[in-house]
Amino acid sequence: MLLVLAACYCSVDASAAAALYRWTDAEGTVHYTADLASIPPAFRDSATLLNAPQARPIPPPATNEPVALKVTPGAPVTVEARLNGVALTLIVDTGQFPSVARRVIAELREMKAPPVRYVVNTHWHGDHLLGNSAFRDAYPHARFIAHSHTIKEATRVYTGFAARMAAKLPAVAEDMRKQMAASTSSDERVWLEQSISCVERAIPEMREVAYFPQDTVVDDTRTLDLGGLTAVVRHLGTGNTPGDLVVWVEADRLVASGDMVVAPVPYAIGSTLDPWVATLDALQRLDARVLVPGHGPVMRDGTYLADVKALIASTRAQVAALKAKGVAKEDAARQIDTSDFRARYVDTPMRRQAFDNFYLDAVVQKAWGEPKPAS
Numbered sequence: 583m584l585l586v587l588a589a590c591y592c593s594v595d596a597s598a599a600a601a602l603y604r605w606t607d608a609e610g611t612v613h614y615t616a617d618l619a620s621i622p623p624a625f626r627d628s629a630t631l632l633n634a635p636q637a638r639p640i641p642p643p644a645t646n647e648p649v650a651l652k653v654t655p656g657a658p659v660t661v662e663a664r665l666n667g668v669a670l671t672l673i674v675d676t677g678q679f680p681s682v683a684r685r686v687i688a689e690l691r692e693m694k695a696p697p698v699r700y701v702v703n704t705h706w707h708g709d710h711l712l713g714n715s716a717f718r719d720a721y722p723h724a725r726f727i728a729h730s731h732t733i734k735e736a737t738r739v740y741t742g743f744a745a746r747m748a749a750k751l752p753a754v755a756e757d758m759r760k761q762m763a764a765s766t767s768s769d770e771r772v773w774l775e776q777s778i779s780c781v782e783r784a785i786p787e788m789r790e791v792a793y794f795p796q797d798t799v800v801d802d803t804r805t806l807d808l809g810g811l812t813a814v815v816r817h818l819g820t821g822n823t824p825g826d827l828v829v830w831v832e833a834d835r836l837v838a839s840g841d842m843v844v845a846p847v848p849y850a851i852g853s854t855l856d857p858w859v860a861t862l863d864a865l866q867r868l869d870a871r872v873l874v875p876g877h878g879p880v881m882r883d884g885t886y887l888a889d890v891k892a893l894i895a896s897t898r899a900q901v902a903a904l905k906a907k908g909v910a911k912e913d914a915a916r917q918i919d920t921s922d923f924r925a926r927y928v929d930t931p932m933r934r935q936a937f938d939n940f941y942l943d944a945v946v947q948k949a950w951g952e953p954k955p956a957s
């Protein structure tokens with residue numbers, strides 16, 4: 583009855599990234615929590631931070647940090663680990679590199695977690711599944727679950743990926759260094775500095791990256807018995823990708839959303855806005871008390887989800903209107919009004935850059951398409 587959400591982590595916002603703390607109570611029982619405030623004040627100073635989050639952008643490849651959650655069936659959800667009575671472990675996403683997954687596995691062992699029986703990959707992006715191979719090595723009986731779109735895309739993209747990236751990443755870092763030297767924007771320099779650091783960290787990781795594909799398809803719904811606790815893997819529709827899966831634990835009203843919800847700014851590279859709003863409607867209808875996003879802090883109210891849905895709905899309507907008026911691609915980003923969302927969330931150099939790169943420019947690229955090659 584232990585649900586562990588090894589959500590990938592390459593947050594654009596260090597302060598908002600979830601951490602994992604370990605603390606020991608007066609009886610000597612070890613607890614794990616992602617929420618420092620949930621630790622009784624008398625024990626807070628002695629809590630150990632196990633995975634210090636670091637500020638870094640999502641792509642290019644970055645190291646992720648895990649989030650581990652304990653779900654106590656029937657009780658109000660807390661993120662504390664109760665180590666008795668657990669039967670099976672379910673993992674949601676495995677992180678960007680095997681080294682990340684091995685850290686999660688070490689934590690699972692330290693927590694005396696039961697064997698990992700299911701690994702759910704919420705979508706095809708590498709930061710959610712390139713740690714699969716480490717879980718396969720540690721738990722040979724685990725089933726790996728994904729939507730058929732995820733399996734198709736991941737197989738296409740990650741076959742031979744490590745060799746390609748190992749050859750390419752040094753030049754990517756070099757290009758970024760040149761861009762940084764030429765940049766006159768302080769926001770952009772902050773962004774590039776983080777991006778270069780991500781790429782440099784990724785280069786040695788490539789030696790061990792070997793994509794391990796899923797063996798179980800869920801294109802609609804599948805109910806999994808974790809030994810007293812039921813988790814439901816569901817495809818609610820196209821969100822961040824056409825193969826998005828969520829994991830829903832009704833007993834605790836907890837949902838792990840994958841990247842259809844990413845905080846502090848949404849991630850829309852390659853995404854289609856049209857169906858995304860309806861998919862977020864379906865997510866809202868679950869009426870979760872706890873939402874674990876693909877990136878960002880665990881959420882205990884629906885404010886951010888509602889704000890992201892409003893942003894996407896508004897952007898979608900504006901894109902349709904601008905296209906109908908014949909507005910050119912190069913003018914589009916300037917004319918899309920996202921001021922409501924920006925005023926609430928986009929208030930640091932990293933967030934400004936992430937919003938422009940991961941959301942606004944991504945939307946324009948997708949809606950207006952690549953420029954036609956000159957004939």
Ligand SMILES: [Zn+2]
Nearest residue numbers: 590709841876
């Ligand atoms: Zn992601």
